[in-house]
Amino acid sequence: MSELKRASFGGKISAILVAAGSAIGLGSIWRFPYMAGEYGGAAFLLVYLLCVFVVGIPVMLAEFSVGRNTHMNAVGGFRSLSRPWRWLGYNGVLGALFISGYYYVVAGWSLEYLVSSLFGPLYSSSESFTDQFAAFQLSPRQAIYTVIFILLTHLIIVRGVEKGIEKASKVMMPALFIILIVMAVRVAFMPNAAEGYRFFLSPDFSKAFAPETIFTAIGQAFFSLSVGMGCMVTYASYFKSDNNLTGTSMSVALLTLLVAVLAGLVIFPAVFSAGLEPAEGASLIFITLPEIFKDMPFAGLWSAVFFILLTLASLTSTISFHEVLTAYFAEEHKLSRRNATRLTSGLSIALCMLTLAFTFDIDWAGIKLENISFFEIFDYTTANILMPLGGLLTCIFVGWVMKPSFLKNEMTNYGSLRGRAFGLLLFTLRYVTPLLIIYIFIKNLGII
Ligand code: PHE
Numbered sequence: 001m002s003e004l005k006r007a008s009f010g011g012k013i014s015a016i017l018v019a020a021g022s023a024i025g026l027g028s029i030w031r032f033p034y035m036a037g038e039y040g041g042a043a044f045l046l047v048y049l050l051c052v053f054v055v056g057i058p059v060m061l062a063e064f065s066v067g068r069n070t071h072m073n074a075v076g077g078f079r080s081l082s083r084p085w086r087w088l089g090y091n092g093v094l095g096a097l098f099i100s101g102y103y104y105v106v107a108g109w110s111l112e113y114l115v116s117s118l119f120g121p122l123y124s125s126s127e128s129f130t131d132q133f134a135a136f137q138l139s140p141r142q143a144i145y146t147v148i149f150i151l152l153t154h155l156i157i158v159r160g161v162e163k164g165i166e167k168a169s170k171v172m173m174p175a176l177f178i179i180l181i182v183m184a185v186r187v188a189f190m191p192n193a194a195e196g197y198r199f200f201l202s203p204d205f206s207k208a209f210a211p212e213t214i215f216t217a218i219g220q221a222f223f224s225l226s227v228g229m230g231c232m233v234t235y236a237s238y239f240k241s242d243n244n245l246t247g248t249s250m251s252v253a254l255l256t257l258l259v260a261v262l263a264g265l266v267i268f269p270a271v272f273s274a275g276l277e278p279a280e281g282a283s284l285i286f287i288t289l290p291e292i293f294k295d296m297p298f299a300g301l302w303s304a305v306f307f308i309l310l311t312l313a314s315l316t317s318t319i320s321f322h323e324v325l326t327a328y329f330a331e332e333h334k335l336s337r338r339n340a341t342r343l344t345s346g347l348s349i350a351l352c353m354l355t356l357a358f359t360f361d362i363d364w365a366g367i368k369l370e371n372i373s374f375f376e377i378f379d380y381t382t383a384n385i386l387m388p389l390g391g392l393l394t395c396i397f398v399g400w401v402m403k404p405s406f407l408k409n410e411m412t413n414y415g416s417l418r419g420r421a422f423g424l425l426l427f428t429l430r431y432v433t434p435l436l437i438i439y440i441f442i443k444n445l446g447i448i
Helices: 012-023 026-038 042-070 074-081 083-118 129-138 141-158 161-188 193-201 211-225 231-236 245-273 281-293 299-332 337-359 374-401 404-412 422-444
Strands: none
Touching: 012 161, 012 231, 012 245, 012 299, 026 042, 026 083, 026 211, 026 245, 026 281, 026 299, 042 074, 042 193, 042 211, 042 231, 042 245, 042 374, 042 404, 042 422, 074 083, 074 231, 074 299, 083 141, 083 231, 083 281, 083 299, 083 337, 083 374, 129 141, 129 281, 141 161, 141 299, 141 337, 161 245, 161 299, 193 245, 211 245, 211 374, 211 422, 231 299, 245 281, 245 404, 281 299, 299 337, 337 374, 374 404, 374 422, 404 422
């Protein structure tokens, strides 16, 4: 498809905001703090930081190159460069489906908590937050909020790349930063906040380099940067030809890191201040945070502000994996954009209902599998298997299968930029990133 006919994001800042919008989401604000809580706080932060540089940025740049070079969806992009590698694009499509299968559910929780903080029972009920969370998971409201979130995403995507995705990201991303900074400042004045900073900022090196920590941190880096599943290929297909891909990938990674660190600076001081445990698991922000808000003046309002933040961050991410599927259906199966959007939203609803039925013990239509959580299956397989595998193959493809001039041309915009980091990036993509991913796979999946 020619670049002229295809939609594109306005300028450089738009490209950064849109890609950062995809990256920054539940991964940085919800998943990162509880992973850090479980894997030793600062120790995890340190390893995560390394993974972002050694794995995240090189893979993102490789994906940007494929997307901007081909101006196609994930499958079409890889296929047009080398036919057998279209399977790498399909890996991305599968990843986008898997993420759709549970991400909207968590995003729906943030919507529920937003509404409940403002108008509802969250702070007025006599039930504990744990009980309220459990009750919510068994009520039909969970399905309703999930569907509402899919419809919100649908409404943005159906408006197209410029009027939908770009416009939404340009408003929501700055709002998100402002809210996060205000929250971090507010939390700093809570009693005992220092203990939280200590937990989050002083690493215990004995824990940091355990293979399990590295495995989890790599998964987190893939997930939080949206790399390894064709998302950045799809978004870069809308970049302009003068976009500095190296600069864009660095900016996106740094903004994502900043948000993860800010999220930690909100959550850990708050957790310690309330005398709670940091390793609360997936419910950390839905049970622990309300516990903290409730003692603040204007509890409902602060809580609503936090859940607005989470909702906005989720929405700029859901539109990105929705777009992976929409662009794929529209371009590979020749559907109109409207129908491709409908198909994607329909599939997302179906998958989420499956997840809800099998995860939260609701006996829907008499089918129930004991002890199998679709939620965990979807989360684990995307972050720890599909995305690292996609990332590994992307490194091999751009580093070894394509000629070095492919990456060089994309990094230098065919000679108009200097591309000083080219040598370092090619080396990292060829050797460091793939070997690290392979090593961690072997170590953790017990292959040896
Ligand atoms: N990066 C997003 C987040 O952190 C999740 C995501 C993964 C979005 C893959 C798109 C593709 O929330």
